[in-house]
Amino acid sequence: MSATCLLNNTPDADIVAEFEPRIIGFLCNWCSYAGADKAGSSQTPYPPNVSIIKVMCTGRIDPQFVMKAFNEGADGVIVLACHPGDCHYKEGNLRAAQRHAMLIRVLEQMGIEGKRCRFDYVSAGEGEKYVQVITEMVATVKQLGKLSLID
């Protein structure tokens, strides 16, 4: 008997599966992705809701990527950059910070809560901060609920 059948036969019909958000994470190659690696190699548990896309620099993230993620079913998007001054390309992270601030204003006018799109800085050594940021983000999006853009 498959797991699905077992679930359907459960007498406690009022047990509703908790909403598990789908979050897209854009992580910079040099700092934040290495930070995520650090969290992984130190085997710190954190929620598995974030699908990571590695980019060479957060300055490469076209706001169209974020909008496309939301449009295709993401409940949240997180952009993680190097700390100011640490950018491998000098200031790509600050460009991303500026774009993010503008993008949030536009998203809020479109009815998408700003908290669904988070920008933060995580360095290569900050495995713990990575875990903390991801845990917070998943909790925030869980609280906001599902984002459905399909008419």
Added chain:
Amino acid sequence: MPEKPKLAIYWAASCGGCEIAVVNLHEKILDVDAAFEFMFCPCLLDTKKKDIEALPDKSIAITLFNGAIRTAENEEMARLLRKKSQLLIALGSCACEGCILGLANLHSKQEIFKAVYLDNPTIDNPAGTIPSPASEVPEGTLTIPAFYDKVKTLGQVTAVDYFIPGCPPESHQIWNVVEAVVSGAQLPPAGSVLGAGCLSVCDECERVKEDKKIARFYRNFEITPEPRKCLLEQGLLCMGIATRDGCGAPCPQANMPCTGCYGPPEGITDQGARMIAALGSILDIGDCKGKSEEEIAARVEALLDSVPDYAGTFYKYSLPGSIIGGRVKR
């Protein structure tokens, strides 16, 4: 004499500016008349919908369709003209991307009705009547076309052969398209944009462009721009950098920042996102040494606070055609 090919111009949800642009062909309109039987245009001619319905399918050579799809009637006419036309061309920003009307997508249908029919200071509506597709009166049932929840583009309701952008399209560009069709020239693949370029308005703008570093934004009324320098470099929110060329850049040449009516350049889906990307690169980040992340974020916010309406500015002409398309229904 063989019968001339038929030409139709229809308006859906639009302002009539595209018709003006056609009339602005001036004496060349006679060449249009010589080449085509101009047979349907509710703005100028008295042909009725039933006359179109009576035509065999594909009997209209070209339909220039301007206007967005706001009501059920707009969609019905779009489908009818698609069936009766060989070439259905979206004429102008409304049909291509939704245009100014599309900004209504930042609000719900209920909010729009409330603003227009109930809260509007010049409206006297004590009974609180709002439009309804069917209303009962003593004489029977009155019907009007349903008002859709969202403004759609022509391409979102039916197949479109070509797109001519602009609010309105420049007359010489309409002429270029008509001339290409009349001459029997090889047309580009279906779905292409005609009567416009592939680059950005900056490519056609003659203002002097140097290194861009914007320390603050100015709204149009706040400064008189220097006549030769790039408007964006002067802090005016000129959309030229995220807008398709083809218009000849008349607005920036006349000291008026581009507002983006030719839509996104080739290869770009979302004009607003493109503008955000561009501005992110040229806003002056200043000296960040020793500044905390919070201080940097606060400085960016302070810089951005001077523009009151980002969605309205960046998507003035392209909201329904953008990736998210307007306010999310929740």
